[in-house]
Amino acid sequence: MAENTAIRYEDVLAGAANYKRSVLNRYDRVLYVNCRFFWRCDRGELLRRYQAAVGARHLEIGVGSGYCPAHTLFPTPEPEITLVDLNPQTLDFASRRLAHLRPRRVLANALDPIEEAGVPTRHFDSVAINLLLHCIPGDIKAKAAVLGNAAAAVKPGGKVVGSTVLAQGVPVTPAGRFLMRQLNAKGIFHNTEDRRDDLESVLGKYFADYQLVVRGCMAMFTATVQ
């Protein structure tokens, strides 16, 4: 793993390890409930933003159950899809679900330079990092390498689309705060220090052109790489 003194690798592994098969089987429903009742955003908007950004060569970092690519129409019948995750169980699950798209699967840490894992840079039309940052330990600045990797993977004119649940600088309902506390205590979330202004400054560092919207405590962003 690239040296990052702010983040312990054991915590990074633990953040990904939660996504076991039993969790993935109900992940889509949990996503719907959590977005609607706790984070106060619409899962449909997240999907629409994803759909608007995806291209024919697509890199999915932090795949989970494969919910977004499974509900998306790619601009070509045979897109080139690469799935990257630190957890082999999510790669198994999502690869099976997306078998009709014949995705390539890569076991790698999103904090590390992607070329070290054999993923090409300046290659993809789109990169998705949905609901990933809040799983990674540290504050937004400590996990900024994920955005740097996403930016490096996209070819000029391509898009990076993502989302994350923030804890600071956004409205969090008491129910949302309660669930966030539980998820952080279990090591499923690592977002207690994740601030909206830090996200803005990190997006500004990597992308000259980006749009950030916040719904409830969910930040959704799309950036175009020059």
Ligand SMILES: C[S@@+](CC[C@H](N)C(=O)[O-])C[C@H]1O[C@@H](n2cnc3c(N)ncnc32)[C@H](O)[C@@H]1O
């Ligand atoms: C909450 S799920 C998000 C899934 C999906 N992107 C979505 O929008 O529903 C987080 C995913 O990120 C993966 N993950 C967590 N930390 C990671 C890391 N450091 N590198 C790569 N993947 C990671 C987890 O294994 C899991 O598949």
